[in-house]
Amino acid sequence: MVNSTRKEREYLYREQRILEIARPVIVHEGYHALNMNRIAEQLEYSKGTVYNHFPCKEEIILALAIQTLEQRTEMFQRAARFSGRSRERMQAIGVACELFARMFPEHFVVEQLVRIPSIWEKTSSTRQQQLYRGETCCLTLVSGIVHEAVGARDMTLPTGLTPEELVFGLWSMTFGAYSMLATNSNLPAMGIANGYDAVRSHLRHMLDGYGWRPLDHEHDYDVVVQKVMSEIFHEEASQIFQPG
Amino acid sequence: MVNSTRKEREYLYREQRILEIARPVIVHEGYHALNMNRIAEQLEYSKGTVYNHFPCKEEIILALAIQTLEQRTEMFQRAARFSGRSRERMQAIGVACELFARMFPEHFVVEQLVRIPSIWEKTSSTRQQQLYRGETCCLTLVSGIVHEAVGARDMTLPTGLTPEELVFGLWSMTFGAYSMLATNSNLPAMGIANGYDAVRSHLRHMLDGYGWRPLDHEHDYDVVVQKVMSEIFHEEASQIFQPG
Amino acid sequence: MVNSTRKEREYLYREQRILEIARPVIVHEGYHALNMNRIAEQLEYSKGTVYNHFPCKEEIILALAIQTLEQRTEMFQRAARFSGRSRERMQAIGVACELFARMFPEHFVVEQLVRIPSIWEKTSSTRQQQLYRGETCCLTLVSGIVHEAVGARDMTLPTGLTPEELVFGLWSMTFGAYSMLATNSNLPAMGIANGYDAVRSHLRHMLDGYGWRPLDHEHDYDVVVQKVMSEIFHEEASQIFQPG
Amino acid sequence: MVNSTRKEREYLYREQRILEIARPVIVHEGYHALNMNRIAEQLEYSKGTVYNHFPCKEEIILALAIQTLEQRTEMFQRAARFSGRSRERMQAIGVACELFARMFPEHFVVEQLVRIPSIWEKTSSTRQQQLYRGETCCLTLVSGIVHEAVGARDMTLPTGLTPEELVFGLWSMTFGAYSMLATNSNLPAMGIANGYDAVRSHLRHMLDGYGWRPLDHEHDYDVVVQKVMSEIFHEEASQIFQPG
């Protein structure tokens, strides 16, 4: 990076731009609406140039999944360093997850797309490995907190559940919820007015349900959220909750 | 139905077959791989005939969503009639949900597809309403059990959550989990060996987390599952857990 | 006709209705928009029934041309019997032509359609003959008046023009004008506000140009129009110039 | 044009070729027989390439109409510059019109096609405007000569006719005649042997009918035709009246 030429920097920048162009199209108009012509036009470069970056359309999708996944990993890593008890760290992960979902709603669509065999098959194994590594990394990070909680006697692992499976539960709930929030416009009509707040509440009750030692006072939960947002994710939070 | 002619019966049967042809294609090969030519070929009828049933490809997707949703509604209705306490009835819903997910894994893909604007726009409002009605019906059915639990003092509603939002949590978890189980082949590698069992466990802990009065003995949970499977969903369960 | 059964009468009536359904579609939406399905639906009979009347779509077009042509012939015949000088009779033909154009604007489109080889080829020679006969009949009728004018010394035939060719000129002008009036919505913007009145004027000047002996007084032209309309085409005129 | 690359020249040339391919198909086989496949095949390029030139089939039709209209405008402009009295200039327009009709008989079919709503709707407003402009330009050019004739006391405008409406008459006659000559193969059988000569004669009598001051001698009319053909439309005339 440091000693890169202008050309190299421009090249990397353009790669980012391609992904940024693809992102909103996928959430709002679907994979079907994403095509190379459109990308090239918005990029203000030719189709050939886009192909210099990505050998096929499918690689763009996968690159998008990897990029957001890395973003998430990085956010989880920061959250996992939050000081305090395991429960607080876990809650920090929850906050990271919500911010991530708000910033990259398309991630939940892309994650599904990438699994479609006809898409997956056309991608390079290099990138496939990157995705797997990212996923595993995220999961390990979170399951690490579970291990830690068990070690610190903040929780006894529920019978028949491995730490990974426990994380699978949390992941499922957030994945399902944020997927629906990104795509299902009928939720308000069914009485789900504020999905993001509901998810926070559900996460907490899931942890309670696993017997994870709660925080001392009721209002501590809000305090943690505020702290995590201001200390760790100040920039992200202001992006989302400010005008722009 | 009773006094239908042979032609009418054949027509209805063929409509079912179109949906049955579309189903596996969507789970295993993705929406992209589903095309009218292919449907017609597998149906062993001409393209025109397929178009006599559905005016466009998008309507097939929506019809598929409605069909499985109705199937689910019907299973939820049967489950909701399970005799016993609210917690047992709720568990019966969980069993219904698992059986449904095993029988119709494509539902979780189709539910997402149907929301894509370019698809949604091309469908008739008649079918759109049917989908909305089905969704609301399912949700109402489950939130009804929550209401009942509150009324029977089996649970106090967590602060800040409406019954609908509580159901949204359960729904998110199952939706997310079954979506991933249907599409993410990397789960075993990440230590999630038996996803379906994990979901059962998670559901239970979520209900615990909401403070829903538990069953009296540990082994009662398995008893309920067994009872529901044999008494209410005997046919479905044998379909899934038997060879064929 | 007289001793026809109810069935026969219904059959003939349905044939008329098919043509009446086709007519407005062709003027307002074009030949492309005319299809057997649509005809059958509006007829409230099945497609098969339509095919009992006409062996193919092209025959409908030709039948339509013949029908309006016969209508025109009949109107021309009535006009040709108008008592008075040749010029007056010729003007009566002009009135007939205008009324016809107002009643059957699609005729001018259908006349063109019918000549398209791919359409013409698919029609029966019986109907083809009928069309030719109708055309010739109309032309002969009008050229008869020219002959008569020459015989009565109301006109000397312009050098190099046969009576048929003279009629071809009149026919061209009306055909061109009524074609454009039926299809070209840009005429008013170009300053052609009242096309039908303009055609009347042009016809008169054409006849003047051929040296056809004029009527005695200026206002006689209007008198003839009024007389023809009320005496010969009372019904047609009221159809057009009244509300409906 | 001057400093265009080879590619650009090829591109423009191909666009012309597409229109030239479409032209005879439309006159001899009708709009129905014109399809993108066929165009591409005759062009010996792929379908996609045709679509790079025209976004849809309808635009080809409209482009064809515009192209011939512009051709006509250009010919009318040249004719309008013919030196002499207004009547001679008007006759020059008549000659231009005949040559145009002989060179582009499909124009009269295309003009009708373009008005069909289902076709018109699919075209770009840019091209729509071009057509309107072309039409207006032609009409204005001819009505200009009428104005001039009135100014020069070569004619008194007939009562109740504007110059534009007068031109509408001439236009109707030629449009109708050339339309029929292009499509109606039954004319000879009805005694219209030489349509083009007949049209020349009719034009002259129409102008006489409007009271337009005639040329001094009978044979002057032929002289004008010969002069216009050799001085203004030498190339066009030789194209038509020579073998090829």
Place this chain on the structure above:
DNA sequence: CATGAATGAGCCTTCATTCAT
């Protein structure tokens, strides 16, 4: 005769990808 489901050729159009410049 009437029906209308079934047919399938054929059309328009899209778009990922290539490659000569």
Place this chain on the structure above:
DNA sequence: TATGAATGAAGGCTCATTCAT
């Protein structure tokens, strides 16, 4: 490396016509 015209397979859809009931 950048370009973007060219490609052509593929897909959605229409509709005249047939024919078993």
